[in-house]
Amino acid sequence: MxxxxxxxxxxxxxxxxxxxxxxxxxxxxxxxxxxxxxxxxxxxxxxxxxxxxxxxTKKALALAVIEERVAKVVRRTWMEPLQNAVSARDGVRLVFAAVADRLERQGFVRGCPLNNLAHELSLADPDFRAVLAGIFEEWRNAIADKMRADQQAGREIDVDPERFAASVVALYSGAMSMAKTAQDSSLLRLCARELGESGRDMLN
Amino acid sequence: MxxxxxxxxxxxxxxxxxxxxxxxxxxxxxxxxxxxxxxxxxxxxxxxxxxxxxxxTKKALALAVIEERVAKVVRRTWMEPLQNAVSARDGVRLVFAAVADRLERQGFVRGCPLNNLAHELSLADPDFRAVLAGIFEEWRNAIADKMRADQQAGREIDVDPERFAASVVALYSGAMSMAKTAQDSSLLRLCARELGESGRDMLN
DNA sequence: TTATAAACAGGATGATCACCCTGTTTTGGA
DNA sequence: TCCAAAACAGGGTGATCATCCTGTTTATAA
Missing domain, CATH: 1.10.10.60 (Homeodomain-like)
Incomplete structure (x- = not known):
């Protein structure tokens, strides 16, 4: 005992x-x-x-945070919902809306954890940069893969999957940057509309 | 003497x-x-x-840097070329191309100075945040104004100027984030293509 | 010329920080 | 049961940093 x-x-x-x-x-x-x-x-x-x-070391701690927390956030927020969506474009719209909903409920914007650390650490240390770049790539690949699946089903034929993926990640990252700086989540919604409700939008 | x-x-x-x-x-x-x-x-x-x-104080120094250097970079890089462009959309395309050209020549990507500081300082201090948010707003307004001018000339009638401006800033900021993290300026070009060469693109 | 303030020099200071070191407690396998 | 390794405690340490302070030099205006 x-x-x-x-x-x-x-x-x-x-x-x-x-x-x-x-x-x-x-x-x-x-x-x-x-x-x-x-x-x-x-x-x-x-x-x-x-x-x-x-x-x-603090660096070891940060690498663990990036690999075991930040990467997980991106996977849970983006990749999993995307895989369960009916299409790439619809999945992306759903993620934008879900994040905007959450930001409005909580009343403040802390920004995207990946982008936050990427800005501060990418140029500071090659190891940091490599890990962060890997997550960005994984993120883009998930979107491009989903788009390629759509195309194999005969949809979105005229879209370049890589370009679409990069643009979606860029639009989201930049929108979060602005929303964080302005502390205004409506900027995220505004950019989300650019993803196309019909067929006459920037990202459609 | x-x-x-x-x-x-x-x-x-x-x-x-x-x-x-x-x-x-x-x-x-x-x-x-x-x-x-x-x-x-x-x-x-x-x-x-x-x-x-x-x-x-260091804070006073940083505020001076933001107001007298970072803001100036945004004005010189974005607003002035935009005002001299034949249209909002064309001006935006030109800026993307000019920045991509410069990045390729210099061989490395340090990122957008506004976004770099915005990520690190927005949540740290209300004064920092206010100044940085002001520059973002000025940036967006310049794009939206140019688009409104186009519309008064009968072009781009079905575009929401605010939405267009926010999306362009977001796309650029996010593309620079990725380019900086990946140290690959081609990501900026990839996203730039989304701004529409003909009429069938995301941002067109 | 002279008085006053601005401009500049350079060392002091207290706080903070990441990291280390020594020692103790817990754990799991022999 | 015992022992080696893992897990944990907590104080120490040198370095760094932002800021301050005292004093000196230069500019300006009366």
């Missing part, structure tokens, strides 16, 4: 996840440089020794 | 501009937080006292 002098319960995986959660949150609202490891330690209730044990 | 014990020549405005130049450069490649005032002092050959005399 556990004696009363058992003071600690080791939960390495739980502690790791707690650190990643809080760090991802701080990175999203303050960015990499404005987030201190002290902030992370206090917020996640982790000692300096434990933090260093799981993540030897 | 100037005696030989005249050791210094005061040039407050020149020194101010030199500081702004170097700071804008550092902000563009490293960002706000990764740029130390020591970096600025060494690079621009300015003493701590002089720097503090012209810009009492």
């Amino acid at each position: 556990p004696s009363e002098r058992q003071k600690r319960t080791n939960d390495p995986e739980g502690m790791r996840q707690r650190v990643l959660d809080k760090t991802a949150e701080f990175f999203q609202t303050r960015g990499f440089h404005a987030t201190s490891l002290g902030d992370v330690m206090t917020a996640s209730g982790v000692s300096g020794g434990a933090l260093h044990h799981h993540f030897p | 100037p005696s030989e014990r005249q050791k210094r020549t005061n040039d407050p405005e020149g020194m101010r501009q030199r500081v702004l130049d170097k700071t804008a450069e550092f902000f563009q490649t490293r960002g706000f937080h990764a740029t130390s005032l020591g970096d600025v002092m060494t690079a621009s050959g300015v003493s701590g006292g002089a720097l503090h005399h012209h810009f009492p």
Whole structure:
């Protein structure tokens, strides 16, 4: 039986996840440089020794956040809904609308976690840049693949899948940038309309 | 006549501009937080006292950089070429092409200075956010105004100028984000094609 | 010429930060 | 049961950074 002098319960995986959660949150609202490891330690209730044990450097922590949190957000927000959509174009419209809905409910815009970190870290470190570029590519590929599937079903024949994918990611990223800076989610909706309700729009 | 014990020549405005130049450069490649005032002092050959005399805080320096450098880049890159263009759509295409040309010549992508700082500073400080949002708005207004002028000449009747302007800024900002992260300016060209060469494109 | 303020120099300072080190506790397998 | 490794605690450390302060030099206006 556990004696009363058992003071600690080791939960390495739980502690790791707690650190990643809080760090991802701080990175999203303050960015990499404005987030201190002290902030992370206090917020996640982790000692300096434990933090260093799981993540030897701040860079290692950031890479884990990007690979295990940021990438996951992109997959859950974009790729999964897209695969379940009836078409590429419809899926993209649904994602734009879903994100705009969420932003309006929460009342403020923190921006796209991938873009936030990409801007701050892409030029700072080659390792950061490589991982971030990989997520962007995965994102574009998911959209292009869906569009190619549509085309194999005989639809959207005159569309270049790569160009469509890049433009959708660009439109979304840029719209989120503006929405974050203006703190106005209606800019996202405005850009979303450009994705074409009928056949006479920019992106149609 | 100037005696030989005249050791210094005061040039407050020149020194101010030199500081702004170097700071804008550092902000563009490293960002706000990764740029130390020591970096600025060494690079621009300015003493701590002089720097503090012209810009009492780092925030004041950053605000000056945004208002006197970043805003100017947007005006020179976007608004002036746009006003001289034959149409809004054509002007936008020209700017995309001009930027892509420059990026290819220089061989690397540092990104859009406005977006770079907007991502890092928008949520950090209300004053930063306000100034940055103002530049985005000015940018959008310039595009929308040009489109409205086209419409008064009977062209592009079925286009919403605000929507067009927001989408163009978003497409450009997002394309630059991707190009910067991938260090591949061809992504900008790919997105530029979405602006419509004939009449069957996303943005046409 | 002289007084006053602006312009500039350069070191001091306190706070912060990422990282490290030493030691203790817990865990799981031999 | 025991032992080695993993997990964790917490204080220390050198470096860096933004800001400040005191003093000196230059410009300007009376």
